[in-house]
Amino acid sequence: MTITRREFMVRSGLVAAALGTGTSLSTGTSYAAADTITLAVAARSPGGINPQQTGLTGGDNWAINQVFNTLVEAPDGRWASKPEDFQPSLAVSWESSADAKTWTYKLRKGVAFHKGYGEMTSDDVVFTFNRQLDPKTVTANKVFYTNIASVEALDPLTVRFTLKRPDPLFNGSAVATLSASIVSRKAFEEKGDKFNMDGIGTGPYQVDSITASGGTKLKAFPEHFAGPPATPNLLITYIADTTARTLAFASGQVDMIEGVRAPGWLNTMKQRSAKTIFDATAPGSLNTLHVNLTRPPLNDLRVRQALRYAIDNAQIANAFNGIATPMVGVIAPQFAGSVKMEDLPPELQYKPDPEKAKALLAEAGHPQGVTIPCYVSQREDYASIMLMIQEQLRACNINLDLKIIDHATFHSDNHLDKNSLALWSSSYPPIGTSILASQLASDAEVKADGTGQGNYSHYGVAIPGIDALLDKAQDEPDFNKRTALIQEAEKQVLKDLPLFGIITLSYVIARNPRLDIGYKVEAGPAYWSLSKAKLTA
Incomplete structure (x- = not known):
């Protein structure tokens, strides 16, 4: 609709x-x-x-x-931002190797699945994660699990993960994510597609x-x-x-x-x-605007720069009466790895400048402006943000031919790569590599057949991206050095502009x-x- x-x-x-x-x-x-x-x-x-x-x-x-549990969990009402913050759930204990590449979990004994599907064992854990690791199986948030080399059952109550790269926050980046909730292998194989509406968890x-x-x-x-x-x-x-x-x-x-x-x-x-x-x-959802780099004129950096100079994040945040914060990059300003405006060179600060936006459009061959077709969800947070962006862009000769559609259709159509400017709203744990990878890694590129992930800009495929920086950050076991690499990636995104951070918005x-x-x-x-x-x- x-x-x-x-x-x-x-x-x-x-x-x-x-x-x-x-x-x-x-x-x-x-x-x-x-x-x-x-x-x-x-x-x-x-x-x-x-x-x-x-x-x-x-x-x-x-x-x-x-309905489901993960192996470990964050405290109620808070993020777990440090390794010691995580609490037992389906696993009662866990340990990491010194290089943070091998993680071993001892499972809780006697955990029952719903509706008589038996006791949870390491076989169910291996089944759950192997579905995420299988490139032929379409699953949500697959990019969160690409660092896992293998998962194996050592015995019915012990599971070992071997990682490709060190990850001192593996519990946060993969194990405690919602899409890593443990499913019953028996129920999944028995029900097939019916599992989607009659899921069996613990x-x-x-x-x-x-x-x-x-x-x-x-x-x-x-x-x-x-x-x-x-x-x-x-x-x-x-x-x-x-x-x-x-x-x-x-x-x-x-x-x-x-x-x-x-x-x-x-x-x-x-x-x-x-x-x-x-x-x-707090920070709530991160609201970012994906720019489809395969759709002219958005494949021209000057047009993307014009868009960025035309958008006033602070003005949008102020409209939400204290529950929103303007974003500078992709990562929430409250999280490690985010960049601060004062630490950026002037050309990456993108302070609102309508005249500069118009000049960039003219330089790109569009002196009369451009029209960009796009759509957004009718849900109030999505629609109100996008309508404010539409008004700001109109003042700079950028016309959004904007359609407001049903929320479920919005998500399904985005997953089929139908949008030119896709506003995305999601909450993330305070792990910079996960935020960047899920929206900007080439492995997460959206596909027209629906088999892709959440990189709606095609960054890293249509133009060179930040894959190498993400790899380097994920290879770095030192938290402070890893944070510096994430900030470097943030700056590269600000140079290339495949995606704009708009506001964080408390849920x-x-x-x-x-x-x-x-x-x-x-x-x-x-x-x-x-x-x-x-x-x-």
Whole structure:
């Protein structure tokens, strides 16, 4: 479905109008069932619950995180930024060789898979990771696992990973990622494609049903190794429409909603109810703009430079009322490896300059400007950012022929290499090599047949990229030296401009005060565990 810019603005305005009618956001009386936590996410329908499936949405990630476990995990509500920050999960202990190239994990004994699929063993771990390592198997985030040379079962409860290069943060770069969640080999081979909608994991919740109309229904798994979750049932509903989702929260029909990361929403919600709790991650999602280097005139560096001079990151960030930060490079400014504006030469700072943008276009042979066709998701954070970019570019004679389309279609079409300017929003752990590799490594190049990954610019293929610098950084065991190499790669990206860092944007969940999730959310990915969550009234 495609909607116009005017339609998007009208729909966004309906939220403020609805909130301005006196609706109470904290005293709704039609609460969901006392034994069920209900979360409404900003998507039209579930895409699947297979953690290795491509094209999943953020709403799917919420469900996957409850149904599956990884070998190790970060503390609740935080990133694990140092090796000592990681905590046991399916593995009870692990050790690394002195050169950080061999990692051995001792698995927890007696961990049960859902629905009678038996006990988890090292065979399931090897199966899970070998799917990621098999170049013929299409899996999500494959680039995260390219440093793994082999994974082998030493015995039923011991697994050894051998890496191609040293990685002192292997737990963060690969083992604790969502797409490394351990699946049941028996269930996967038995179910085939049906696993995508009836995944078998080891998590605190198991799949009850998944339908387009009923959402994702999860029920407690009483045999979970850490004990059953605090609340028996979890329902994830898919409400793409902002007004409908907000009013469902206001009436008490849902306990949590994915916040509207659009200018004005958060302030309006706070004004209407001081009791509503807002859980927010920092830095949240990294919002980057991929420039397709195979599409003229974007293959001309001068045109890309004109685009960059036309975009005012700070202005876009300011519109989000304190939950956004302008980016300089690709890596969030809060993470090691990011570059600071003051440390860059003037030609790489790209301070907003409309006249310079126009001059670069004229130099590239476009004195009357250019028109670039592209599309963006109708989800408010994507659409509002891209509409602001559209206005900024228009002032510099760059016209975006912008279509606003359904969120799921947006992701699937991007995966088929249909976009010229692809706005990408995702949360990442604080590991610079992973951020750069997933979006800019040649191995992650998008493919028109859907078998590629998240490098929507074709950087490293259409033009020389940063593969050599990434290899060098991944070969460096010293953290500080590795960080310096990552910063060097950041500077090269600023020279070539295959991708622009726009803003980081906190992921926000509005929560009814009757729901206690059991910990404080400070950082981390755009989903978190609800195993400790309970309804208090």
